[in-house]
Amino acid sequence: MQAFSRVLERELPNHGCELRVATPPRRLQRVAPNSRLWKWLGYIDKYVLFIPSLVVQARWADVVHICDHSNGMYVKWVKSKPTVITCHDVIAVQAAKGMVAGWNVAWTGRLFQRLIASGLAKADLIACVSNATQRALLGLQLANNQHVTTVLNGLNDNFSLLRPGEAQQLIGRLGLAASDRYLIHVGMDLPRKNRKAVVETFIALQRRAAESGADPVVDRLVLVGPQLSPELARLVSQHGVADRITALRDLSHQELRALYGRAAALLFPSLQEGFGWPLIEAQACGCPVFTSDLTPMNEIGGLGACYVDPHDPEAMARAIEQAAGRFDEMRALGLLNASHYSAKKMVTNYLAAYRRVFDAGRSIPEGQGDALQDLP
Numbered sequence: 001m002q003a004f005s006r007v008l009e010r011e012l013p014n015h016g017c018e019l020r021v022a023t024p025p026r027r028l029q030r031v032a033p034n035s036r037l038w039k040w041l042g043y044i045d046k047y048v049l050f051i052p053s054l055v056v057q058a059r060w061a062d063v064v065h066i067c068d069h070s071n072g073m074y075v076k077w078v079k080s081k082p083t084v085i086t087c088h089d090v091i092a093v094q095a096a097k098g099m100v101a102g103w104n105v106a107w108t109g110r111l112f113q114r115l116i117a118s119g120l121a122k123a124d125l126i127a128c129v130s131n132a133t134q135r136a137l138l139g140l141q142l143a144n145n146q147h148v149t150t151v152l153n154g155l156n157d158n159f160s161l162l163r164p165g166e167a168q169q170l171i172g173r174l175g176l177a178a179s180d181r182y183l184i185h186v187g188m189d190l191p192r193k194n195r196k197a198v199v200e201t202f203i204a205l206q207r208r209a210a211e212s213g214a215d216p217v218v219d220r221l222v223l224v225g226p227q228l229s230p231e232l233a234r235l236v237s238q239h240g241v242a243d244r245i246t247a248l249r250d251l252s253h254q255e256l257r258a259l260y261g262r263a264a265a266l267l268f269p270s271l272q273e274g275f276g277w278p279l280i281e282a283q284a285c286g287c288p289v290f291t292s293d294l295t296p297m298n299e300i301g302g303l304g305a306c307y308v309d310p311h312d313p314e315a316m317a318r319a320i321e322q323a324a325g326r327f328d329e330m331r332a333l334g335l336l337n338a339s340h341y342s343a344k345k346m347v348t349n350y351l352a353a354y355r356r357v358f359d360a361g362r363s364i365p366e367g368q369g370d371a372l373q374d375l376p
Contacts, residue, residue, distance in 0.1 A: 001068040001088065003156040003277075008067065011347040017354075022057045024050035051077055063354040069126075072119025082357035084350075085123045086151075089274025090136045091192070093117060097140075100272070102191050117142050124357040127151040127350070129275045132296035151353060153275045154346030155338065157253055159284035162261050170258035174248055182220035183320070184263040184287070186256075186278040189226050192271045194292075198223070199232050200313035201267060201320070203239045208317060217324045218264045223247040224256065260285035265320060265327065268297070269310035276300050280341045283334030288327045290320060300341075304334030 005021070012019050027049050028041040058064050058078040066074055069087040095103040096113035105113070120126055120137075126148045128134035134150045137143060162170075168178050176182065183202060187193040202221040209216035227247045228236065236242045251259070260266070266282040268291040279301050282289050291297040293307035301307070306323050308316045323330065 001070075004086070004088070004153070005067045007154065007156050007343045008065070008347065008350065011343050012351075015347060015351055017351060020057060020060060022054055024053075046071075047073065054078065063358050065350070065354070066119075066123075069120060070116055072117075072123065073115045075119040075122045079122070082125075082354075082360075083123045084125045084127055084353050084357060085120060087120065087126050087128045087133055087137055087274075089129075089133055089272075090140055090142065091272055091274065093140060093142065094136070100192070123147065124360070125149060125353055127353055129153045130296040131299055133274045135295075149353065151346065151349040152341065153277065154341050154343040155280060155284055156277065156343070159257060159260070159281045159338070161286050161335075162254075162257055164262075167258040167261045170255050171262050174251075174255065174259070175246065176220070176222070176262070180220045181216075181218045181264045182222045182262075183218040184222045184224065184259055184266050184282075185268065186224040186266070186281075187268070187270065189229055192273075194269045194271050194310050195223070195225075196232060196235075197269050197310060197313050197316070198267050199228075199236060199245070201269075201316040202245070203236070203241055204313050204317035205320065206239075206241055206244070208321070217321055219244060221245045222259060222263070224251065224259065225249060256281075257285050260287045263287050265290055265330075267316065267320070268292070269308065269316060270294075270297065271310055273297060279305065280338045284338035284341075286331045286335060288323070288330035289334055290316065290323075302333070302337030302340075304330055304332075304337045306330065 009019070009021060024046045027045050029038060029045050031037050031041060054074060055077055058081055061081055064078045064081045064083050066072060066083065066085045069085055072085055075083050091100065093113050093116065094100050096105045096110045120142050124147065126137065126143050128137055128148065128150050130152065131150050134148055137148060138145055185195065185198045187195065189195050205216050205218060221244065223245065225247065226249060236245055260282045265288040266278060268276065268278055268289065270276065270292055271294070273296055276297050279289055279291055279297060283304055289301055289305040290308055291301050291305050292310040294310065298307050306319055308319045
Protein backbone atom coordinates (compact mmCIF):
# COMPACT_ATOMS: atom_id res chain seq x y z
CA MET A 1 0.00 0.00 0.00
CA GLN A 2 2.99 2.30 0.52
CA ALA A 3 3.80 2.08 -3.19
CA PHE A 4 0.24 3.16 -3.99
CA SER A 5 0.47 6.15 -1.64
CA ARG A 6 3.81 7.19 -3.13
CA VAL A 7 2.21 7.44 -6.58
CA LEU A 8 -0.38 9.88 -5.27
CA GLU A 9 2.21 11.89 -3.35
CA ARG A 10 4.35 12.16 -6.47
CA GLU A 11 1.66 12.82 -9.07
CA LEU A 12 -1.07 14.88 -7.39
CA PRO A 13 1.05 18.07 -7.06
CA ASN A 14 1.71 17.86 -10.81
CA HIS A 15 -2.04 18.28 -11.30
CA GLY A 16 -2.35 21.34 -9.10
CA CYS A 17 -3.56 19.44 -6.05
CA GLU A 18 -2.16 20.43 -2.69
CA LEU A 19 -1.92 17.55 -0.26
CA ARG A 20 -0.81 16.68 3.21
CA VAL A 21 0.09 13.15 4.25
CA ALA A 22 -1.06 12.02 7.67
CA THR A 23 0.47 8.82 9.03
CA PRO A 24 0.55 7.55 12.62
CA PRO A 25 4.02 7.91 14.18
CA ARG A 26 5.46 5.09 16.24
CA ARG A 27 5.18 6.20 19.83
CA LEU A 28 4.67 2.97 21.70
CA GLN A 29 5.56 0.40 19.03
CA ARG A 30 9.28 0.45 19.73
CA VAL A 31 9.71 -3.18 20.61
CA ALA A 32 11.06 -5.89 18.30
CA PRO A 33 8.59 -7.16 15.65
CA ASN A 34 8.77 -10.65 17.15
CA SER A 35 7.55 -9.37 20.51
CA ARG A 36 4.04 -10.36 21.58
CA LEU A 37 3.41 -6.67 22.29
CA TRP A 38 4.45 -5.41 18.87
CA LYS A 39 1.04 -5.76 17.18
CA TRP A 40 -0.96 -4.41 20.13
CA LEU A 41 1.29 -1.41 20.68
CA GLY A 42 0.94 -0.66 16.98
CA TYR A 43 -2.84 -0.72 17.32
CA ILE A 44 -2.66 1.81 20.16
CA ASP A 45 -0.41 4.06 18.06
CA LYS A 46 -2.73 3.87 15.04
CA TYR A 47 -6.19 3.80 16.52
CA VAL A 48 -5.83 5.73 19.79
CA LEU A 49 -2.85 8.08 19.92
CA PHE A 50 -3.04 9.09 16.24
CA ILE A 51 -6.71 10.13 16.31
CA PRO A 52 -6.35 13.67 17.79
CA SER A 53 -3.69 14.54 15.23
CA LEU A 54 -5.79 13.13 12.39
CA VAL A 55 -8.82 15.17 13.45
CA VAL A 56 -6.78 18.37 13.47
CA GLN A 57 -5.11 17.69 10.11
CA ALA A 58 -8.42 16.82 8.45
CA ARG A 59 -9.78 20.31 9.18
CA TRP A 60 -7.44 21.67 6.53
CA ALA A 61 -8.61 19.37 3.74
CA ASP A 62 -11.37 19.66 1.16
CA VAL A 63 -11.41 15.88 0.77
CA VAL A 64 -9.88 13.13 2.92
CA HIS A 65 -8.51 10.17 0.97
CA ILE A 66 -7.92 7.03 3.04
CA CYS A 67 -5.46 5.17 0.82
CA ASP A 68 -5.88 1.73 2.39
CA HIS A 69 -9.26 0.20 3.15
CA SER A 70 -7.82 -1.46 6.26
CA ASN A 71 -7.82 2.04 7.78
CA GLY A 72 -11.51 2.46 7.04
CA MET A 73 -12.32 2.91 10.73
CA TYR A 74 -10.78 6.41 10.47
CA VAL A 75 -13.85 7.61 8.56
CA LYS A 76 -15.85 8.38 11.69
CA TRP A 77 -13.10 10.73 12.90
CA VAL A 78 -13.09 12.79 9.69
CA LYS A 79 -16.82 12.68 8.93
CA SER A 80 -16.99 16.47 8.66
CA LYS A 81 -15.14 16.14 5.32
CA PRO A 82 -15.99 14.24 2.12
CA THR A 83 -14.15 10.90 2.21
CA VAL A 84 -12.75 8.58 -0.44
CA ILE A 85 -11.41 5.13 0.50
CA THR A 86 -9.33 3.02 -1.86
CA CYS A 87 -10.25 -0.66 -1.54
CA HIS A 88 -7.39 -2.84 -2.71
CA ASP A 89 -9.11 -6.15 -2.03
CA VAL A 90 -11.63 -7.79 0.29
CA ILE A 91 -9.68 -11.01 0.80
CA ALA A 92 -9.22 -10.51 4.56
CA VAL A 93 -12.93 -9.78 4.96
CA GLN A 94 -13.74 -12.97 3.05
CA ALA A 95 -11.31 -14.91 5.27
CA ALA A 96 -12.98 -13.53 8.39
CA LYS A 97 -16.27 -14.87 7.05
CA GLY A 98 -14.74 -18.32 6.48
CA MET A 99 -14.72 -17.95 2.70
CA VAL A 100 -10.98 -18.52 2.12
CA ALA A 101 -9.80 -22.12 2.44
CA GLY A 102 -6.89 -22.62 4.82
CA TRP A 103 -7.10 -19.15 6.34
CA ASN A 104 -8.40 -19.30 9.90
CA VAL A 105 -9.07 -15.89 11.45
CA ALA A 106 -9.04 -15.43 15.23
CA TRP A 107 -11.83 -13.53 16.99
CA THR A 108 -9.65 -10.41 17.17
CA GLY A 109 -9.17 -10.54 13.41
CA ARG A 110 -12.89 -10.94 12.85
CA LEU A 111 -13.56 -7.93 15.08
CA PHE A 112 -10.97 -5.91 13.16
CA GLN A 113 -12.62 -6.77 9.84
CA ARG A 114 -16.01 -5.74 11.20
CA LEU A 115 -14.55 -2.34 12.11
CA ILE A 116 -13.13 -2.02 8.60
CA ALA A 117 -16.49 -2.93 7.07
CA SER A 118 -18.21 -0.35 9.24
CA GLY A 119 -15.82 2.32 7.98
CA LEU A 120 -16.36 1.35 4.36
CA ALA A 121 -20.11 1.68 4.82
CA LYS A 122 -19.69 5.26 6.10
CA ALA A 123 -17.42 6.49 3.25
CA ASP A 124 -18.78 8.86 0.62
CA LEU A 125 -17.04 6.93 -2.14
CA ILE A 126 -15.11 3.67 -2.28
CA ALA A 127 -12.68 3.45 -5.18
CA CYS A 128 -11.89 -0.20 -6.00
CA VAL A 129 -8.63 -0.95 -7.78
CA SER A 130 -10.22 -3.43 -10.20
CA ASN A 131 -13.62 -4.44 -11.48
CA ALA A 132 -13.20 -7.79 -9.71
CA THR A 133 -12.64 -6.05 -6.37
CA GLN A 134 -15.72 -3.92 -6.93
CA ARG A 135 -17.84 -6.98 -7.67
CA ALA A 136 -16.52 -8.76 -4.57
CA LEU A 137 -17.13 -5.71 -2.38
CA LEU A 138 -20.72 -5.42 -3.57
CA GLY A 139 -21.20 -9.18 -3.30
CA LEU A 140 -20.31 -8.97 0.39
CA GLN A 141 -22.78 -6.07 0.75
CA LEU A 142 -20.11 -3.90 2.31
CA ALA A 143 -21.41 -0.77 0.58
CA ASN A 144 -24.21 0.56 -1.55
CA ASN A 145 -23.60 0.47 -5.31
CA GLN A 146 -24.20 4.23 -5.49
CA HIS A 147 -21.12 4.80 -3.32
CA VAL A 148 -18.72 2.47 -5.16
CA THR A 149 -16.67 2.88 -8.32
CA THR A 150 -13.58 1.42 -9.98
CA VAL A 151 -10.37 3.41 -10.41
CA LEU A 152 -7.84 1.04 -11.94
CA ASN A 153 -4.35 1.04 -10.50
CA GLY A 154 -1.53 2.55 -12.48
CA LEU A 155 2.09 1.47 -12.44
CA ASN A 156 3.52 2.42 -9.07
CA ASP A 157 7.02 3.20 -10.32
CA ASN A 158 9.09 3.55 -13.46
CA PHE A 159 8.71 0.06 -14.85
CA SER A 160 10.07 0.16 -18.38
CA LEU A 161 12.58 -1.47 -20.70
CA LEU A 162 16.23 -1.41 -19.70
CA ARG A 163 19.10 -1.60 -22.17
CA PRO A 164 20.18 -5.26 -22.43
CA GLY A 165 23.72 -4.53 -21.23
CA GLU A 166 22.52 -2.61 -18.20
CA ALA A 167 19.98 -5.31 -17.32
CA GLN A 168 22.58 -8.06 -17.65
CA GLN A 169 25.03 -6.19 -15.43
CA LEU A 170 22.35 -5.84 -12.74
CA ILE A 171 21.24 -9.47 -12.76
CA GLY A 172 24.87 -10.59 -12.88
CA ARG A 173 25.25 -9.13 -9.40
CA LEU A 174 22.42 -11.43 -8.33
CA GLY A 175 24.25 -14.53 -9.52
CA LEU A 176 22.50 -15.00 -12.86
CA ALA A 177 24.48 -15.57 -16.04
CA ALA A 178 23.73 -14.14 -19.48
CA SER A 179 22.99 -17.66 -20.72
CA ASP A 180 20.39 -18.39 -18.03
CA ARG A 181 16.84 -18.76 -19.34
CA TYR A 182 14.75 -18.27 -16.26
CA LEU A 183 11.12 -18.24 -15.28
CA ILE A 184 10.30 -15.59 -12.68
CA HIS A 185 7.64 -15.44 -9.97
CA VAL A 186 7.02 -12.39 -7.77
CA GLY A 187 5.11 -12.81 -4.52
CA MET A 188 5.07 -13.98 -0.93
CA ASP A 189 4.72 -17.58 0.19
CA LEU A 190 0.99 -17.30 0.93
CA PRO A 191 -1.43 -20.08 -0.06
CA ARG A 192 -3.29 -17.77 -2.43
CA LYS A 193 -0.05 -16.84 -4.22
CA ASN A 194 0.17 -20.51 -5.26
CA ARG A 195 3.95 -20.73 -5.02
CA LYS A 196 3.90 -24.52 -4.87
CA ALA A 197 2.27 -24.63 -8.31
CA VAL A 198 5.04 -22.38 -9.66
CA VAL A 199 7.69 -24.80 -8.40
CA GLU A 200 5.75 -27.82 -9.69
CA THR A 201 5.41 -26.17 -13.12
CA PHE A 202 9.16 -25.62 -13.25
CA ILE A 203 9.76 -29.25 -12.28
CA ALA A 204 7.33 -30.34 -15.01
CA LEU A 205 9.16 -28.24 -17.60
CA GLN A 206 12.49 -29.87 -16.71
CA ARG A 207 11.01 -33.39 -16.73
CA ARG A 208 9.18 -32.92 -20.02
CA ALA A 209 12.34 -31.61 -21.71
CA ALA A 210 14.39 -34.56 -20.44
CA GLU A 211 11.78 -37.04 -21.65
CA SER A 212 11.65 -35.47 -25.11
CA GLY A 213 15.39 -34.96 -25.44
CA ALA A 214 14.89 -31.25 -26.16
CA ASP A 215 16.32 -28.26 -24.37
CA PRO A 216 13.92 -26.92 -21.74
CA VAL A 217 12.19 -23.59 -22.44
CA VAL A 218 13.68 -22.37 -19.15
CA ASP A 219 16.54 -23.81 -17.15
CA ARG A 220 16.22 -21.75 -13.97
CA LEU A 221 13.45 -20.51 -11.67
CA VAL A 222 13.81 -17.16 -9.90
CA LEU A 223 11.48 -16.49 -6.98
CA VAL A 224 11.30 -12.87 -5.90
CA GLY A 225 10.27 -13.29 -2.29
CA PRO A 226 11.21 -15.40 0.74
CA GLN A 227 13.28 -18.56 0.71
CA LEU A 228 11.58 -21.86 -0.04
CA SER A 229 9.49 -23.34 2.75
CA PRO A 230 10.75 -26.66 4.18
CA GLU A 231 8.02 -28.46 2.20
CA LEU A 232 9.09 -26.90 -1.11
CA ALA A 233 12.77 -27.35 -0.28
CA ARG A 234 12.15 -31.10 0.12
CA LEU A 235 10.17 -31.19 -3.13
CA VAL A 236 12.87 -29.55 -5.26
CA SER A 237 15.54 -31.72 -3.63
CA GLN A 238 13.57 -34.89 -4.45
CA HIS A 239 13.38 -33.82 -8.12
CA GLY A 240 17.02 -32.78 -8.34
CA VAL A 241 16.38 -29.12 -9.26
CA ALA A 242 17.39 -27.37 -6.03
CA ASP A 243 20.51 -25.90 -7.67
CA ARG A 244 18.38 -24.35 -10.43
CA ILE A 245 16.08 -22.37 -8.14
CA THR A 246 17.03 -18.99 -6.69
CA ALA A 247 15.04 -16.95 -4.16
CA LEU A 248 15.79 -13.23 -3.98
CA ARG A 249 14.42 -10.53 -1.73
CA ASP A 250 15.14 -6.92 -0.72
CA LEU A 251 15.83 -6.03 -4.33
CA SER A 252 16.29 -2.51 -5.59
CA HIS A 253 13.80 -1.19 -8.10
CA GLN A 254 16.40 -1.34 -10.87
CA GLU A 255 17.24 -4.96 -10.02
CA LEU A 256 13.57 -5.92 -10.24
CA ARG A 257 13.26 -4.16 -13.62
CA ALA A 258 16.30 -6.04 -14.84
CA LEU A 259 14.95 -9.39 -13.63
CA TYR A 260 11.67 -8.79 -15.44
CA GLY A 261 13.43 -7.61 -18.58
CA ARG A 262 15.80 -10.57 -18.88
CA ALA A 263 13.30 -13.27 -17.84
CA ALA A 264 11.92 -15.74 -20.36
CA ALA A 265 8.50 -15.20 -18.76
CA LEU A 266 6.63 -14.37 -15.57
CA LEU A 267 4.48 -17.14 -14.10
CA PHE A 268 1.82 -15.66 -11.81
CA PRO A 269 -0.77 -18.36 -11.07
CA SER A 270 -2.37 -16.53 -8.15
CA LEU A 271 -5.67 -17.82 -6.83
CA GLN A 272 -6.90 -14.50 -5.47
CA GLU A 273 -5.83 -10.89 -5.99
CA GLY A 274 -7.27 -7.43 -5.68
CA PHE A 275 -5.40 -6.25 -8.78
CA GLY A 276 -2.13 -8.08 -9.48
CA TRP A 277 0.58 -5.47 -9.95
CA PRO A 278 3.32 -7.91 -11.09
CA LEU A 279 1.35 -8.53 -14.29
CA ILE A 280 1.68 -4.99 -15.61
CA GLU A 281 5.11 -4.47 -14.04
CA ALA A 282 6.43 -7.43 -16.02
CA GLN A 283 4.67 -6.39 -19.22
CA ALA A 284 6.02 -2.84 -18.94
CA CYS A 285 9.53 -4.32 -18.75
CA GLY A 286 9.02 -6.50 -21.83
CA CYS A 287 8.39 -9.80 -20.03
CA PRO A 288 5.84 -12.34 -21.38
CA VAL A 289 3.18 -13.14 -18.78
CA PHE A 290 1.45 -16.41 -17.88
CA THR A 291 -1.24 -15.95 -15.28
CA SER A 292 -4.41 -17.46 -13.88
CA ASP A 293 -7.54 -17.57 -15.96
CA LEU A 294 -9.32 -15.97 -13.01
CA THR A 295 -10.46 -12.46 -12.25
CA PRO A 296 -8.91 -9.92 -11.91
CA MET A 297 -5.85 -11.41 -13.64
CA ASN A 298 -7.68 -12.20 -16.89
CA GLU A 299 -9.09 -8.66 -16.90
CA ILE A 300 -5.80 -6.89 -16.17
CA GLY A 301 -3.36 -8.83 -18.38
CA GLY A 302 -5.05 -8.00 -21.68
CA LEU A 303 -4.19 -9.69 -24.97
CA GLY A 304 -0.51 -9.85 -24.07
CA ALA A 305 -0.93 -12.48 -21.35
CA CYS A 306 -1.50 -16.21 -21.62
CA TYR A 307 -4.18 -17.46 -19.23
CA VAL A 308 -3.78 -20.84 -17.56
CA ASP A 309 -5.43 -23.12 -15.04
CA PRO A 310 -3.57 -22.29 -11.79
CA HIS A 311 -4.48 -25.66 -10.28
CA ASP A 312 -2.76 -27.69 -13.03
CA PRO A 313 1.06 -27.39 -13.13
CA GLU A 314 1.31 -29.88 -16.01
CA ALA A 315 -1.06 -27.77 -18.11
CA MET A 316 0.88 -24.62 -17.21
CA ALA A 317 4.11 -26.28 -18.35
CA ARG A 318 2.48 -27.23 -21.67
CA ALA A 319 1.17 -23.68 -22.14
CA ILE A 320 4.65 -22.22 -21.63
CA GLU A 321 6.18 -24.69 -24.08
CA GLN A 322 3.50 -24.05 -26.70
CA ALA A 323 3.82 -20.28 -26.41
CA ALA A 324 7.63 -20.18 -26.56
CA GLY A 325 7.59 -19.49 -30.29
CA ARG A 326 5.56 -16.33 -29.82
CA PHE A 327 7.29 -14.75 -26.85
CA ASP A 328 8.26 -11.75 -29.00
CA GLU A 329 4.60 -11.21 -29.89
CA MET A 330 3.62 -11.51 -26.22
CA ARG A 331 6.25 -8.93 -25.30
CA ALA A 332 4.92 -6.44 -27.84
CA LEU A 333 1.30 -6.95 -26.80
CA GLY A 334 2.26 -6.78 -23.14
CA LEU A 335 4.04 -3.45 -23.59
CA LEU A 336 0.93 -2.09 -25.28
CA ASN A 337 -1.33 -3.37 -22.49
CA ALA A 338 0.88 -1.95 -19.72
CA SER A 339 0.77 1.47 -21.38
CA HIS A 340 -2.93 1.68 -20.45
CA TYR A 341 -2.04 1.57 -16.74
CA SER A 342 -0.20 4.82 -16.29
CA ALA A 343 0.13 6.65 -12.97
CA LYS A 344 -1.08 9.81 -14.70
CA LYS A 345 -4.35 8.17 -15.75
CA MET A 346 -4.89 6.75 -12.27
CA VAL A 347 -4.35 10.13 -10.62
CA THR A 348 -6.61 11.88 -13.14
CA ASN A 349 -9.36 9.47 -12.15
CA TYR A 350 -8.77 10.10 -8.45
CA LEU A 351 -9.02 13.84 -9.02
CA ALA A 352 -12.41 13.18 -10.62
CA ALA A 353 -13.35 11.15 -7.53
CA TYR A 354 -12.36 14.02 -5.25
CA ARG A 355 -14.40 16.49 -7.30
CA ARG A 356 -17.33 14.13 -7.29
CA VAL A 357 -17.61 13.82 -3.51
CA PHE A 358 -16.75 17.48 -2.92
CA ASP A 359 -19.34 18.78 -5.38
CA ALA A 360 -21.95 16.37 -4.13
CA GLY A 361 -21.76 17.85 -0.64
CA ARG A 362 -21.41 14.34 0.87
CA SER A 363 -24.41 13.07 -1.09
CA ILE A 364 -23.63 10.99 -4.18
CA PRO A 365 -26.47 11.11 -6.75
CA GLU A 366 -28.23 7.89 -7.61
CA GLY A 367 -26.97 6.00 -10.64
CA GLN A 368 -23.38 7.33 -10.64
CA GLY A 369 -21.77 4.26 -9.13
CA ASP A 370 -19.61 3.60 -12.20
CA ALA A 371 -18.99 7.14 -13.33
CA LEU A 372 -15.23 6.99 -12.91
CA GLN A 373 -14.59 3.69 -14.57
CA ASP A 374 -12.37 3.87 -17.67
CA LEU A 375 -12.08 7.66 -17.67
CA PRO A 376 -9.51 8.84 -20.23
